Amino acid sequence: MAIVKMKKLNLFVSRSEREDLLRELILFGCVEISEPDELLEDSDFANTIAREAVDIEKWRSNYSTLARGLDVINQFAPVKTGMFAAKPEISGEDLLEGADFEKSLETAQTLDSLENKMRRLQAEELNERNTIESLTPWRNFTLPLNTDSTRSCTLILGAVASSISIETLQDEIWLAAEESEIFLVSSNKELHYLCVICLKDKQSIVNEVLRRYNFSLTSLRHLDGTARSYIDESSQRITQLSEERSAVLEQISEAAQQRDLLRLCYDYVGTRIARAEATQRLLATDYSLLMTGWFTAKSEPDLLVLLSKYTCAWDITDPDPDEYAKVPVKLNNNALTSPVSMVTEMYSLPAYGSIDPNPVMMPFFVLFYGLMMADMGYGLIMMIAGIIIKSKKPTGGTKTFFDLLFLCGVSTFIVGIMVGGFFGDAPAQISKLLGGSFELPYKPLFDPLNNTIEVLVGAFVLGGIHIIFGMGVAFYMQARDGKLLDAILDIGSWWVIFAGLIMGALGYTWNVALAGVAVVVLTGGRNSPNIFGKLIGGVGKLYDISAYFSDILSYSRVMALMLAGGVIANVFNEIGAMTGNIVAFFVVFLLGHSLNFGLNLLGCFVHDMRLQTLEFFGKFYVDGGKPFKPLDFKTKYNKIV
Numbered sequence: 001m002a003i004v005k006m007k008k009l010n011l012f013v014s015r016s017e018r019e020d021l022l023r024e025l026i027l028f029g030c031v032e033i034s035e036p037d038e039l040l041e042d043s044d045f046a047n048t049i050a051r052e053a054v055d056i057e058k059w060r061s062n063y064s065t066l067a068r069g070l071d072v073i074n075q076f077a078p079v080k081t082g083m084f085a086a087k088p089e090i091s092g093e094d095l096l097e098g099a100d101f102e103k104s105l106e107t108a109q110t111l112d113s114l115e116n117k118m119r120r121l122q123a124e125e126l127n128e129r130n131t132i133e134s135l136t137p138w139r140n141f142t143l144p145l146n147t148d149s150t151r152s153c154t155l156i157l158g159a160v161a162s163s164i165s166i167e168t169l170q171d172e173i174w175l176a177a178e179e180s181e182i183f184l185v186s187s188n189k190e191l192h193y194l195c196v197i198c199l200k201d202k203q204s205i206v207n208e209v210l211r212r213y214n215f216s217l218t219s220l221r222h223l224d225g226t227a228r229s230y231i232d233e234s235s236q237r238i239t240q241l242s243e244e245r246s247a248v249l250e251q252i253s254e255a256a257q258q259r260d261l262l263r264l265c266y267d268y269v270g271t272r273i274a275r276a277e278a279t280q281r282l283l284a285t286d287y288s289l290l291m292t293g294w295f296t297a298k299s300e301p302d303l304l305v306l307l308s309k310y311t312c313a314w315d316i317t318d319p320d321p322d323e324y325a326k327v328p329v330k331l332n333n334n335a336l337t338s339p340v341s342m343v344t345e346m347y348s349l350p351a352y353g354s355i356d357p358n359p360v361m362m363p364f365f366v367l368f369y370g371l372m373m374a375d376m377g378y379g380l381i382m383m384i385a386g387i388i389i390k391s392k393k394p395t396g397g398t399k400t401f402f403d404l405l406f407l408c409g410v411s412t413f414i415v416g417i418m419v420g421g422f423f424g425d426a427p428a429q430i431s432k433l434l435g436g437s438f439e440l441p442y443k444p445l446f447d448p449l450n451n452t453i454e455v456l457v458g459a460f461v462l463g464g465i466h467i468i469f470g471m472g473v474a475f476y477m478q479a480r481d482g483k484l485l486d487a488i489l490d491i492g493s494w495w496v497i498f499a500g501l502i503m504g505a506l507g508y509t510w511n512v513a514l515a516g517v518a519v520v521v522l523t524g525g526r527n528s529p530n531i532f533g534k535l536i537g538g539v540g541k542l543y544d545i546s547a548y549f550s551d552i553l554s555y556s557r558v559m560a561l562m563l564a565g566g567v568i569a570n571v572f573n574e575i576g577a578m579t580g581n582i583v584a585f586f587v588v589f590l591l592g593h594s595l596n597f598g599l600n601l602l603g604c605f606v607h608d609m610r611l612q613t614l615e616f617f618g619k620f621y622v623d624g625g626k627p628f629k630p631l632d633f634k635t636k637y638n639k640i641v
Helices: 015-028 037-041 056-076 094-095 099-136 164-175 200-213 227-279 297-307 321-326 338-347 358-374 376-389 397-419 426-433 452-480 484-505 511-523 531-542 544-553 555-580 582-619
Strands: 005-016 032-035 153-161 180-186 191-199 288-296 312-317 623-627
Touching: 005 297, 015 094, 015 227, 015 288, 015 297, 037 338, 056 099, 056 227, 094 180, 094 227, 094 297, 094 623, 099 180, 099 191, 153 200, 153 338, 153 452, 164 191, 164 200, 164 452, 191 200, 227 397, 288 297, 297 312, 338 358, 338 582, 358 452, 358 555, 358 582, 376 397, 376 531, 397 531, 426 555, 426 582, 452 484, 452 555, 452 582, 484 511, 484 544, 511 531, 544 555, 544 582, 555 582
Parallel strands: none
Antiparallel strands: 005 288, 005 312, 032 288, 153 191, 180 191
């Protein structure tokens, strides 16, 4: 239950040594530089000192340029890598050297230009293809497209729906203007493309007939050549554009050979941005800098050695209780407890000065998850997935997730042995299909499908233990803080009530429960200034018993999810067996159990987390901690060793 002890650092250092000191602190990785807002609020102090200036926008611009360059490479010259492939390893000193930074930045700028050129070529090619598409119906029309009339005739180009009979349209136009003629240029499933010729003085009459048939004029009058000539010209242009695109792609492929170097420089610039952001949190005079921050107490000897190299003066103190809200929090867990930090951080970090909930939460979280999943097959999948991914040496949240998945898989497998489930009753159904029978070589400890009441009672018992354990943690915290009497009266009295209720239910005596009730009523309002308030406060405190029973009832979800997962698994097995074919069985088996496994994987996590953060944390947890963020490397593509 360890939250890493922190110490406060106030440091004055020569301004000329700023960059060297920040570089050393990044390599050190244990000092968080705080915002100097409190110091700047002091008007006298603020008149003599100001934030250190740094050109952070230059680095952010370089960061964006490198990111765009890498995006171009990934888009036009991608390489296949595993989802959990190990990152290249590099020392912190080598990363901070920023080797070939200028060359990489120039390459990224070139890639950005090549992408712009590629997009321009693609847009031009699309435009030419659209031209061909629009002119293809008029390919066989031999006159220039902008031809609209002769000395006595008018030429009209357009289209009507393919469902319209050309003969019918021709007949109607002849009736209106018998000197007129319709020529079918081409047809497709949607439209007839027509050329209509009529006398100029008959054009309005012909237009009226065409309007009734929803005749649409072409929008090609601006073209002064034939459709075929434009199509040929566009085809040649497309060929030319394709060659230009191939040349650009070749240039991008050549630049892609510097992918690793670009990634290295991207991480270098990311770290420079982190350093620049830290610099902005420094306060400066003409010749010196003031830095305030926090560091882990165990790193103090090494930090003192580091600071002794520089022209500086420092003050190191332990945080006062009044400062605990500002102290950053770092949890100190081992391989078993650190995976559940994922749950803690999704809720909130503990406040500095309280306790780390991970060690006390881990056994319950893993146990409840196993009880809710409760299947050897599912547990085996989780363990195998955890082992495979862990072999890839993931970092950060990915590592935490699969570590937790492995632990929950072990629990699920063990509980699956206890209930005898292996993908539900799959072994029995498969044996039945093959003409045999199957029986477990041992008797399961309990059968959740046939002993529902026992499972429900067991869930309530475990819930009671979980809640009482949380109260025990709260008892310890109050006793640790010198409030032993408060712990006895506020928490111990409820233990007496719970013990008395059990004794009364078993037929012994109710006197123990009544004694506990008396203590709660008489002491629950002890902080009130008058006797009436003390009595009302005590009676009100007794009402908390409804909250405790409500919390215990919440643990029925353990039984509900155990039953739901088992029933759904058996239903899919039964559906598969109904086919009477072993191949069809396995098709249904794979589909059904994939769905059931996915739903249970998520559902069990959500409900398990709820039991921890509401029913358990509510008894002792003090949240509101802010994470410890030391000045460190900011990398995406490389792993610092």
